[in-house]
Amino acid sequence: xxxxxxxxxxxxxxxxxxxxxxxxxxxxxxxxxxxxxxxxxxxxxxxxxxxxxxxxxxxxxxxxxxxxxxxxxxxxxxxxxxxxxxxxxxxxxxxxxxxxxxxxxxxxxxxxxxxxxxxxxxxxxxxxxxxxxxxxxxxxxxxxxxxxxxxx
Amino acid sequence: xxxxxxxxxxxxxxxxxxxxxxxxxxxxxxxxxxxxxxxxxxxxxxxxxxxxxxxxxxxxxxxxxxxxxxxxxxxxxxxxxxxxxxxxxxxxxxxxxxxxxxxxxxxxxxxxxxxxxxxxxxxxxxxxxxxxxxxxxxxx
Numbered sequence: 001x002x003x004x005x006x007x008x009x010x011x012x013x014x015x016x017x018x019x020x021x022x023x024x025x026x027x028x029x030x031x032x033x034x035x036x037x038x039x040x041x042x043x044x045x046x047x048x049x050x051x052x053x054x055x056x057x058x059x060x061x062x063x064x065x066x067x068x069x070x071x072x073x074x075x076x077x078x079x080x081x082x083x084x085x086x087x088x089x090x091x092x093x094x095x096x097x098x099x100x101x102x103x104x105x106x107x108x109x110x111x112x113x114x115x116x117x118x119x120x121x122x123x124x125x126x127x128x129x130x131x132x133x134x135x136x137x138x139x140x141x142x143x144x145x146x147x148x149x150x151x152x
Numbered sequence: 153x154x155x156x157x158x159x160x161x162x163x164x165x166x167x168x169x170x171x172x173x174x175x176x177x178x179x180x181x182x183x184x185x186x187x188x189x190x191x192x193x194x195x196x197x198x199x200x201x202x203x204x205x206x207x208x209x210x211x212x213x214x215x216x217x218x219x220x221x222x223x224x225x226x227x228x229x230x231x232x233x234x235x236x237x238x239x240x241x242x243x244x245x246x247x248x249x250x251x252x253x254x255x256x257x258x259x260x261x262x263x264x265x266x267x268x269x270x271x272x273x274x275x276x277x278x279x280x281x282x283x284x285x286x287x288x289x290x291x292x
Contacts, residue, residue, distance in 0.1 A: 006178045007201030011208020012215075014171035014183060014254075019213050019223055021164020022157055027227040031155055033276075033283040041155040047165035048257060054169025055262035062176040074180030077263070079250065082270050089249025090256070090271040094278025096241025099286070100230050103253040104246060105185040107239070108206055110226050112213040117228045121239040128243025129190045136248075151268055152184015152255015 002070050015109050021047045024109055026101030033098055077151045172259050175205075184255020185209075186246035249275075 022028045022043055031041035068074050097103050102110070102121055110118040172183040179201060188202045213223045228235060246252040249271050251260060256275075260268020 003179060003201040004204040006175065007204030008208040008211075010171045010175040010178075010183060011205035012212050013167055013174065013208075014205075015209040015212025016216070017164045017167030017169075017171060018209075019164070019216055019221075020167065021161050023164065024213065024223045025226060028155065030283055033279045034287055035280055036284055036288060039154060041157075043155070043157050043161040046158050046161035047168065048261075050162040050165030051169035051172070051258045052262050054166050055172045055258055056264075058169065058173030059176060059259075059262050062173065062180075065177070068176070068178055068180035070178050071180045074176065075182070076180075077182060077260070077265065080265070080267055082267055085248050086250070086267060086271055087274055089245045089247070090274035091245070091278045092241050093245030093249060093252060094275035095282050096238045096245060097253075097275060098279035098282025099238035099241070100228055100235055102226075102228075102238070103185075103242060104189060105209065105252070105254055107242070108185065108189065109209050109213060110223070112210045112217075113223060113225055115226050115228070117230075117232070117235055118226055120232055121228075121235050121242075124236040124239025125243035126189070126193065128240040128245075129186075129193055129247045130243075131240070132244045132247040133190070133194060150187060150250035151260050151265070151271075152182045152187045152251035 006070060014105065017051075018106055018109055023047055024106050026106070029101040029103075029106070030098075033101070075149055078149045079151060168254070168258060169262070172254070172262070182255060182259045184251050184259055186243075186252040187250070187255055190247050245275075 018024050028041060029044060032044035034040065100121065104125065107118065107122050107125060111122060175181050175183045188205055192199055192202045216222045251268065251271060256268040256271040261272060
C-alpha cells in the first residue's frame with residue numbers, strides 16, 4: 001500500500017513536470033529535434049539539464065544512504081555493456097520518436113486529453129513492447145542480460 | 153527561437169528530476185517510463201507501485217485541467233498509419249534498449265552510466281535525422 005502511494009506521488013510529480021515543461025506537446029518536442037528548420041526550440045535540452053541538476057546529486061545521496069526509506073533494498077541498474085540490443089533498440093526508438101514526437105512518458109500522459117491519435121499511438125506502443133517481449137523469449141536472452149538489472 | 157520557453161522548461165525539468173530522486177530515495181526504483189509500462193505488461197510481481205505511477209502520470213493533467221492550467225490538445229498531423237508505426241517502433245525499441253528518454257536520458261545520465269549516455273546519443277541522433285528527412289527532404 002505504501003509502495004503504491006509512493007508510486008502515485010512520483011507519477012503525479014513526473015506528470016506535472018512534463019506538463020509544465022511543455023513536453024506533453026509533440027509539436028514542441030519536434031521543434032527541438034528539428035535542428036535545421038530555422039526555428040529551433042532548445043526547451044527540451046533545458047528540461048533534461050534541469051532534471052539532471054536535481055537527479056545527479058539526488059541519486060548520489062540515495063546511493064550513499066544505501067537502503068531506501070520504504071522498500072527493503074534499492075534496485076540500481078547493473079547492466080553496463082554497450083551492446084547491439086542497446087544501440088539498435090535506441091536507434092529504433094529514435095526513429096519512432098522523430099516520426100511523431102512522442103516518447104513513452106508523454107504518450108501515456110496524453111491519454112488524459114482523450115485524443116484518438118494518442119490512443120492509437122499507445123496501443124501500438126504496447127503492441128511493440130509485447131512483440132519485443134515475445135521475440136526476446138524466442139531468441140533467448142544471453143545469461144549476462146538475465147543477471148543484469150535493466151536501466152529503466 | 154521564438155518558441156523557446158526556458159523558465160517553464162527548467163521548472164518542469166526540475167520536477168521530473170525530483171520525481172526520479174523521490175522514487176529512488178523512498179522505493180529504491182528507477183523512474184523509467186518504458187520499464188514501468190513494460191513490467192506492468194509482464195506477469196511479474198511488483199505491479200502495484202508501477203500501476204500507481206502510471207495512474208499519477210495520467211491524473212496530473214486531469215487535476216491541472218480542474219485547476220485551470222490543463223494541457224493543450226496534442227498536435228499530431230501524421231496519418232494514423234505513421235502514428236501506428238511510430239508507436240510500434242517506440243515500444244519495441246525502448247524495451248530492446250531497456251530504457252527511453254527517462255530511464256536512459258535522465259536517470260541513466262544522472263548515474264553517469266556510459267551505457268545510458270550512448271543510448272541517449274543514439275536515439276537523439278536517430279530522431280533528429282528522421283525529423284530532418286521528413287521535414288526538409290521528403291516534405292520540402
